[in-house]
Structures are given as C-alpha cells and as structure tokens.
Amino acid sequence: MKSISSFSAFTLLLALLPLVGGCGSSTAANKSGAPAAASSASGSKTPVTLLNVSYDPTRELYEEFNSDFAKHYQEETGTPVTIEQSHGGAGKQARAVIDGLKADVVTLAIAYDIDQIAELTGLFPKDWQKRLDNNSCPYTSTIVFLVRAGNPKQIKDWDDLVRDGVEVITPNPKTSGGARYNYLGAWGYALKKFGNDEQKARDFVKKLYEHVPVLGSGARDSTTTFVQREQGDVLITWENEALLALKELGAEKFEIVVPSVSILAEPPVTVVDKNAAAHGAQEVAEAYLKYLYSPAGQRLAAKHFYRPSLKEQADPEDLKRFAEIEMFNVDEVFGGWPEAQAKHFNDGGIFDVIQEEIASSK
Amino acid sequence: MSKNFAKRQVLPGFGITMGYTVTYLSLIVLVPLAALFLKSAGLGWADFWKAVSGPRVVASYKLTFGASLVAAAVNAVFGFVVAWTLVRYQFPGKRIIDAMIDLPFALPTAVSGIALTAVYSSHGWFGQYLEPLGIKVAYTPLGITLALVFIGLPFVVRTLQPALADLERESEEAAASLGANRFQTFTRVIIPTILPALLTGFALSLARAIGEYGSVVFISGNMPMRTEITSLLIISKLEQYDTAGAAAISVVMLTVSFGLLLAINLLQHFAGRRFQGAL
Numbered sequence: 001m002k003s004i005s006s007f008s009a010f011t012l013l014l015a016l017l018p019l020v021g022g023c024g025s026s027t028a029a030n031k032s033g034a035p036a037a038a039s040s041a042s043g044s045k046t047p048v049t050l051l052n053v054s055y056d057p058t059r060e061l062y063e064e065f066n067s068d069f070a071k072h073y074q075e076e077t078g079t080p081v082t083i084e085q086s087h088g089g090a091g092k093q094a095r096a097v098i099d100g101l102k103a104d105v106v107t108l109a110i111a112y113d114i115d116q117i118a119e120l121t122g123l124f125p126k127d128w129q130k131r132l133d134n135n136s137c138p139y140t141s142t143i144v145f146l147v148r149a150g151n152p153k154q155i156k157d158w159d160d161l162v163r164d165g166v167e168v169i170t171p172n173p174k175t176s177g178g179a180r181y182n183y184l185g186a187w188g189y190a191l192k193k194f195g196n197d198e199q200k201a202r203d204f205v206k207k208l209y210e211h212v213p214v215l216g217s218g219a220r221d222s223t224t225t226f227v228q229r230e231q232g233d234v235l236i237t238w239e240n241e242a243l244l245a246l247k248e249l250g251a252e253k254f255e256i257v258v259p260s261v262s263i264l265a266e267p268p269v270t271v272v273d274k275n276a277a278a279h280g281a282q283e284v285a286e287a288y289l290k291y292l293y294s295p296a297g298q299r300l301a302a303k304h305f306y307r308p309s310l311k312e313q314a315d316p317e318d319l320k321r322f323a324e325i326e327m328f329n330v331d332e333v334f335g336g337w338p339e340a341q342a343k344h345f346n347d348g349g350i351f352d353v354i355q356e357e358i359a360s361s362k
Numbered sequence: 363m364s365k366n367f368a369k370r371q372v373l374p375g376f377g378i379t380m381g382y383t384v385t386y387l388s389l390i391v392l393v394p395l396a397a398l399f400l401k402s403a404g405l406g407w408a409d410f411w412k413a414v415s416g417p418r419v420v421a422s423y424k425l426t427f428g429a430s431l432v433a434a435a436v437n438a439v440f441g442f443v444v445a446w447t448l449v450r451y452q453f454p455g456k457r458i459i460d461a462m463i464d465l466p467f468a469l470p471t472a473v474s475g476i477a478l479t480a481v482y483s484s485h486g487w488f489g490q491y492l493e494p495l496g497i498k499v500a501y502t503p504l505g506i507t508l509a510l511v512f513i514g515l516p517f518v519v520r521t522l523q524p525a526l527a528d529l530e531r532e533s534e535e536a537a538a539s540l541g542a543n544r545f546q547t548f549t550r551v552i553i554p555t556i557l558p559a560l561l562t563g564f565a566l567s568l569a570r571a572i573g574e575y576g577s578v579v580f581i582s583g584n585m586p587m588r589t590e591i592t593s594l595l596i597i598s599k600l601e602q603y604d605t606a607g608a609a610a611i612s613v614v615m616l617t618v619s620f621g622l623l624l625a626i627n628l629l630q631h632f633a634g635r636r637f638q639g640a641l
Contacts, residue, residue, distance in 0.1 A: 046373075092601075215586075352586070358586075
C-alpha cells in the first residue's frame, strides 16, 4: 500500500494472470462524444479533455449530460471541452483510479469507494464530501423491488421477501457496491420494525438471504438473472435500474413495488484535484460537477431515472415516476460508510457470518 | 539435453537466444509473479494464514480444484474422441467443425458464461427439460464444471491432433497381426503413444480451469461455501481494498497449480520414457 508503482505492478500482474483475466474487460474506457465541441473548435482557447470515471448505470445519463455540458461550457467561456467517459463496477473503477488511471472527476455509486481513493492516493482531501451540496450527491436513488407482471406472489414490503416460497434475487454485497444498499435497506427496515433491536435485524437479514438462490457478481448480472433467466420472484434493485428495466423491457412484463420504507442511495461525485490540476482542467472539472446541480443537469438526472437533489429544477413529468417513500440514510442508521463496511461487509463481517450459518444449516 | 549443448543449431548464438528467453520471461512472467509474492509477504505469517485458511476460502479451493480436475478429466476423454474423429475420418463439414474447436479460445469468457447459463438455467432450452428430472445445472457445481469443460476442450483436442496424426497405422496393423484384439491395441499401442500429448492437454485444460473467472461467475450463482470459486474470493478481497489478502490467496493457488503441473510434467516424462523403453 506504499507506493503507486507497486500498485501498478500488481495491476499489471492481475492483467496478465488468467486467474482474474475476466475482471479487466469491464473497465474499458469508451470515448463518448462531445460533437458540439469537436466541430466548432474554432475558438482561440486551447481545448481541454476531461476524464469522468463512473460506474455502470450512469452510462446513458452521462452520454447526454456530457454533450450538453460541452456545448454550455464553450458558449460560456469559449473553451472547447472533450469529455471521456469510463464505466464499470464502482469498486473496480475506484481501484483503477487508485492504480493510476488519470480521472479528473469520479462519479461513483457509494461514498466508501471515493473515500478509499482519497485515503490511498491523497489526490484530493479526505473531507471531499463536504465540498458540494447535498453530501456531494447531485442526484440520489433508493432501493425498490421489481416483480413479475401482476405481482403473482403479492409482494408489498420487505416482510414479504422472507415468506415461504418467495425467491429473492440480489447481487453479492461483497463484490457489488450497489448491493450493499440492498442489504442495508433490509437491515434498516428491520431495525425500524423491531424497535432498534440489532439481534432481530440480524435475524431478519439472515432470513432474507436464505431466500436468495443466486448471488450475482454485480447489479446488471442480477438483473439479467431475474429478467432473462427468469429466476426468482423479486429483484431487489436501485430505483433507477428498475425504471430503466421497465423502459427497456416493457412495462407489461414487470412492475415496481415500493416498500413502506427504504434506504436513500447516495451516489456522490468529486473532482480529483491533483489529476485535474496536472493538465489544467481543475476549472473545467469544477464547472462540470456544478453543472450537474444546474437546472439542465437536474433535468437530465430525472430524465435518466435518478431523483434530482433539487426537485424544483426538474421536469414535473419526470418527477411523477418517483413514488413518495420514507427514507433513511447510511449516516443516520449505520454511522457512515466506513463503519457499515467494517461491521457488515469486510471479511468476517456480519454478511460473511450469516452466509456461513446459512451454508452450514443446509 | 546436455549433449545438444555444443551442437550446431539452425539459429546461431546460444547466448543471444538464452538471454532473450530470460529477459522476456522475466518481464512478463517472473517479475509480476515476484510482485505477487512480495505483496502477500507484507502480511506476516499469522495474517497470511488467516487470509488463506478461512472456511469460505477452503470451501472455494475444494470447489475450484475439484471442478477443474473433473472438467480436465472429462475433456481428456471426450477431447480424445473429438480429436480421433477429426484425424481418422473424412466427412463433409470436417473443416468447419475443426475450426469450431477453437471458438472457446476466441469468445470472451463472459459471453460463454452467459450463453451457457441461458441454455442451462431452469427456463433455458435444455434446462427446462433437465429440471423436471431433478438435474439442476446452472447455479450449481455441475454448471461450474460445465463451463470449465467448455473453455478447456480446445487444449486437449489441439494437443492430441498432431500426436494422433503421427500415429502410424502400421503399428496398429502389426499389433493386430500379432494377435492383439481391438482393446489390447487401444490400451497397449495407441494410449502409450499419445499419453504424453494427452497429459499435456489435460494439464493445460486443468491450469486454464483453475484460473477461470469470467465464464464461471455467471453460471455459478456465487453462493458462499457452495458455489463460490476462488477467483471470485480474490475479486471480493480486492473490492474491499484488501490487496494483500487477495495476493495471499493467489499465492496459494499459484503454488498448488504449480505443484499439480509439475507432477503432471514428471508423469509425462516418466510415461514418455517408459514408452521409448518399450520400443
């Protein structure tokens, strides 16, 4: 953990070993267009390139946002910007930045991954999350259930997931950052239901995972298992993923069930100061993130199924999709990500113990 | 070997070729592997042992090495049949089938995994008929083995083909004329001749299977203690930023794999010698 070079040596090694050969493919960076900037780059200012390292489900959002921002920024300042996008599993993306990928901004699924970048590289201050409004989350989401059309198992709330004969599909929280919200959502619900009794919450979560026949390695993996492979009765998923699934697959095949209470999913953003400063992109990077909070950015977030943090900026039509729901967040209930991670998800944490108990009882 | 040392070779310069070999191997194999060992050495014995001997990790070793051995064995048998068919018979479409053998090499492993899962899950083409019979393939160790058979098949076929092509029919005829029945000819003449190649194919298929990640994660279901392969545990350690722990498990896998491959190599050497002695 001492130097970047030993990390890169390790990455190189991982890339070479067939052992983990499969993991490299998901982080392929794809250039996404900023055609407006490219075609009208006649201004006198030197063009700037920005690399936004993000996670999987934001692909469509940033594709649209990037070209919008490039146009806006050039109009405002005369500087043409090209934005490159990289998508992949949040944890893998964070590790790529730690290992030396020159991200100017990171827009990831959970604060924990960005904390780790700050911790291990010092590329930006550890209190990064205070730098932008709303805990640096320009948009949020929550955890909902996707069920098959007609809701044949009559799933209404978290309680119904642990009924006999119900099979639940959710990714493995050890390999999927997003799935940690699923787990914490169930835990928080149980705490509330049983008057903050930790033991009862643990039993509830254990019971829930007894109903999980397949643990996907990532969010999209589990969505495929539920949708294409037709496994399970209910998929626990981020609201934006559920809405996207409805749009892509047809609203006649699936429906969304909103539980009585759920967890606020906060995907934060930050500028990677030292990377951006190294090629004179600090200013653009900051403007880029600020633009996410602008009416245009908020509208796009809502359009792509994220809950805008400034509701009044978004299109009221888009807002209709988001059901009123009582939410708690990780800080309130779990004392923040570092604590939640250590207690539940690290090796030997509660998730591991629960899984071992389930396995030995079968 | 040592006798060949001074002999004239087609390519001149033992110094240059040896130097090249060492440099090349160091850059792409030895140095990265050394980095892996160094990384895990940072842990200290107690932590290293803790990282590599947890019940989940041990369960994953059993599954990974078990499924890989079974898959390699299946490949050795059926790969032989495929290679035999392709070498010994002429039939329309032979070239196409021959080319298809390499497809598991070319396909991104994730694609193979997803395709296999689609076909063998409970609503898939085959899965829907197997499920009523009580055979679950996707999301079980059986599915993992299936994926490993898929990715390992080309190794056996491709190493056996030249060996079978070199096999002279005269020796089979000689065996027959000396009174050997078909079974004796097969076990006493054919098998010993191709055994070194078969062992190489087996070893390659095994090695590939042990390290496989992409295709397996989609079909395995990733249930801790039951269908979790070691590579997945390495990934989940990395996901916790526990690089040293991931390196420690990798070191164990490397060491065991190296031991297995070395044993197979020795066996092969022994088999080759015995066969030559028999001549």
